[in-house]
Amino acid sequence: MIKIAKLPYILPAIFLFVFFITLNNTFASSIQNRYLLISVDDETGRLFLSTIDGKPEVKGDEKKNLLFYDKPPxxxxxxxxxxxxxxxxxxxxxxxxxxxxxxxxxxxxxxxxxxxxxxxxxxxxxxxxxxxxxxxxxxxxxxxxxxxxxxxxxxxxxxxxxxxxxxxxxxxxxxxxxxxxxxxxxxxxxxxxxxxxxxxxxxxxxxxxxxxxxxxxxxxxxxxxxxxxxxxxxxxxxxxxxxxxxxxxxxxxxxxxxxxxxxxxxxxxxxxxxxxxxxxxxxxxxxxxxAPAPQEKKTLPMEQKKQKKIVYHIKDYKEFKSEMSNIANLKEEIRSIDDLLKQINTILEKRDSGQEVDVEQLKKIEKMISTNDNGD
CATH class of the missing domain: 2.70.98 (Beta-galactosidase; Chain A, domain 5)
Structure with missing residues (x-):
């Protein structure tokens, strides 16, 4: 009796057959060895790359796209x-x-x-x-x-x-x-x-x-x-x-x-x-x-970790408090500048992509710049 292969085994074979027939019709030139296939579109010279058998010691990497497949690539x-x-x-x-x-x-x-x-x-x-x-x-x-x-x-x-x-x-x-x-x-x-x-x-x-x-x-x-x-x-x-x-x-x-x-x-x-x-x-x-917007953490060498702690005495407290206030003000200025740069970057991206620039946003940026100038 002749046994017919089960459908789950037939469908992948049909897919691969159609895939390579499509490549032959779409690309003028292809080269392959046991590991890779690379094809060049006959009208544009664009590239497509996939595996054939992939790496011998790896199972599951056979006939897989490595670059995106499109017409043209x-x-x-x-x-x-x-x-x-x-x-x-x-x-x-x-x-x-x-x-x-x-x-x-x-x-x-x-x-x-x-x-x-x-x-x-x-x-x-x-x-x-x-x-x-x-x-x-x-x-x-x-x-x-x-x-x-x-x-x-x-x-x-x-x-x-x-x-x-x-x-x-x-x-x-x-x-x-x-x-x-x-x-x-x-x-x-x-x-x-x-x-x-x-x-x-x-x-x-x-x-x-x-x-x-x-x-x-x-x-x-x-x-x-x-x-x-x-x-x-x-x-x-x-x-x-x-x-x-x-x-x-x-x-x-x-x-x-x-x-x-x-x-x-x-x-x-x-x-x-x-x-x-x-x-x-x-x-x-x-x-x-x-990741996007990462917060970088620096690891200090051991000799830096062992630095002597700074101790503020009572007589230095007023000076210390004043310094902390200055640092807080500086942080606020940095936040304002960072917000300004983000808005300018958004406008430049819109301009480069051909989108219309928001006039109100331009006025807001102008106001922020003039405020910073007055504060100098």
Missing amino acids: SSYTLVYLDDDILTFGSDYGRFNPTIADSHSIKLEWIYQYVTITQEIIFVKRKNSGIEDGVLIKYSAKNRDVHPHNIGFRVLFDTYLGENSRYHFGLSSGERLRGEKIFDGRNIPDYWISKDVKGVVCLRGVLKGSAVTTPNRVIFANYKALSENLKNYYVRRSRDFDYPPYSKNDSAIALYYDPLVVESGKERSVKTILGLCSKEEYEGEKPLIVV
């Missing part, structure tokens, strides 16, 4: 060219034919006197030799006779952390559930994004010999980043919501500031996305919670 790159901001793959330029093999995809996009090349290559992990990462490289060649300023912003619309309390983890041990900016020496070595069960895990490398460290890294709401093409003002009190348009939708933006590229020269930036290592899965590093 929502992860994309901006090119800063002098005073212009260009979206890589937009209709303002044109594509050369894609060059692809089983290991890499190369796509050239030409805009006026600049050729932007996007290269995607499978890379191995140093410790294990497992090819569970992809190097993403952007190169800009100046074909003009004049020098030009060229920079990049690479935006990854992450998928995994949005059902978790914490959207991102960092090499420092921090976990993020609100937006944050890193620059200079503060940029972490890498970031990770996990699903709610902690089984599926994406890792992005920011430092090391194989990558180009960005000038800035911003974790924020995807729609907010996509609408602010060059300058995004981070507020630590803001989470990954962007009401009323977008809720709990996080992304990461890598900013490579413009540099002068001489005639005939080229500028390149590189980053790596891949699966997390075993150590990160097991959480060997202690994690520090970084």
Whole structure:
């Protein structure tokens, strides 16, 4: 007798079949190995990344989205060219034919006197030799006779952390559930994004010999980043919501500031996305919670803790009371200034997003400023 498979086993198979058929119809170029699949949209050059079998020692991370899947994909790159901001793959330029093999995809996009090349290559992990990462490289060649300023912003619309309390983890041990900016020496070595069960895990490398460290890294709401093409003002009190348009939708933006590229020269930036290592899965590093509007607590060294207590004698009491009164007044002034800055920041955000600025709010701010001036 021929036995028919139970329905719960048939439905996932049908889903996976339809999923990969859809990919083949939507994307012109895809490469995959036993760990990962990366695809490039044929019209926009945008990226999508998912697992195939995932990590061999991990069960449950097979065929999982690592970046958000859309048509076209929502992860994309901006090119800063002098005073212009260009979206890589937009209709303002044109594509050369894609060059692809089983290991890499190369796509050239030409805009006026600049050729932007996007290269995607499978890379191995140093410790294990497992090819569970992809190097993403952007190169800009100046074909003009004049020098030009060229920079990049690479935006990854992450998928995994949005059902978790914490959207991102960092090499420092921090976990993020609100937006944050890193620059200079503060940029972490890498970031990770996990699903709610902690089984599926994406890792992005920011430092090391194989990558180009960005000038800035911003974790924020995807729609907010996509609408602010060059300058995004981070507020630590803001989470990954962007009401009323977008809720709990996080992304990461890598900013490579413009540099002068001489005639005939080229500028390149590189980053790596891949699966997390075993150590990160097991959480060997202690994690520090970084929440919106955190209250930082500093741990004093033992020698500072042992400092002699300050004792106020009766004769010093009047002076002590006067000092306490001055401190209280200073706190009130700081609160007023902080409130003023918050209101100014709100107006700037409305202006940047094209919303109408409240005249009454402007009058209130003017009154606060004049009050402070009179008090000086």
